[in-house]
Amino acid sequence: MLRARGEEVLDYVLDNAEIKTENLISVGMRSIWNAKEADRLKDLIRSTRPDLVKVDNFFPLLSPSVFAAAKAMGVPTALSVRNYRLICPSANLFREGHVCTTCIGSKVAFAAIQHRCYRQSYLQSAAVVASNAYAHLRGTWTHSVDRYIAVSSFVKQQLIEGGFPEEKILVKPNFISDSGIGDGSGGYGLYVGRLTEEKGVRSLLKAWSDVPQSVSLKIIGDGPLEGVVRQASDADPRIESLGRKSLSEVCEYLGKAAFLVFPSEWYEPFGRTIVEAYSKGTPVIAALTPPMKAMVEHDVTGLLYKPGDSRDLASSVSILMASSERLNLMRAQARAKYLAVYTEDQNYRQLMDIFHQCITNNSAQTIGMESRLQQ
16 A cells, blocks of 8 residues: 555565474563564664654564664654554453453563463463563653554553553554445355354354344354364355455455354454455444444444344344345445545555654654753
């Protein structure tokens, strides 16, 4: 998007596949503060002199050291926040089948180590906790990041509750390029996403025994619950598992779907597939979690139901499919929501405004530091 509009973008990318070939203790230490990567970033900044460093993911190989490195070189920084890693070592505020907010606000999240929240490992959980704690201790999150780009207002609120500076947190949703409106001619419900417990896959499958017999369900995605989905498909011919699909294929299925089902039971930071559905004019039936309440307007762009309640989900499907007039009105309103909030042009303007704020904030900090030194 940036390059298409004439902006110069330099990539600095590490592949987490490297972790498989390394000692986990070594990786854990590097995730706390990677001095080598900090030096490499400084060298890159010296040779390219960028206006800004935008970090999309520093965990685990880059570590928070890259923010301090950029600041040491006088370059402003922005961090995209699309999960809860900064306040929850597991990154999803979900533990043992339930939403968990125990570690929010804890500078040292001992509970995450106790419960082995990261990859069911005491050692790896401790490394994540130590990384966040050390960054707090050094003042990295307060002084070395000019702006946090939260993917939703809910993520912003959780960061604030976690002790991050409110004035530095801005909200910018994800976007999707417009591939044109669909017609919903397939008449089916569609699920798109990882097949995992927190995504509400089990309650979705359970609900389908109570929806009208004329309504089928297509499932796109893979994951640990693939076997459960296959069993449900074998038992009910209306349920079809399609495996993984490309974005273009997903959009094609969304355009023909009567509705998208978004049954996530965890606090999903942002529903990208909801935006994809809206772009095709497809309404959404979503579990009523705080983040989704902000994305799906009940009885306008879709319907909301009680998370994990398969009967309530089935009832929502029945209500939506009972009236073609209501369904068509929701299709129009879903498309209007996409055009109003989630287009590429709007996202570009938002992002550039955030970049300018980063640069302004960095300049003010530099002037303030010079003034204090002169005194």
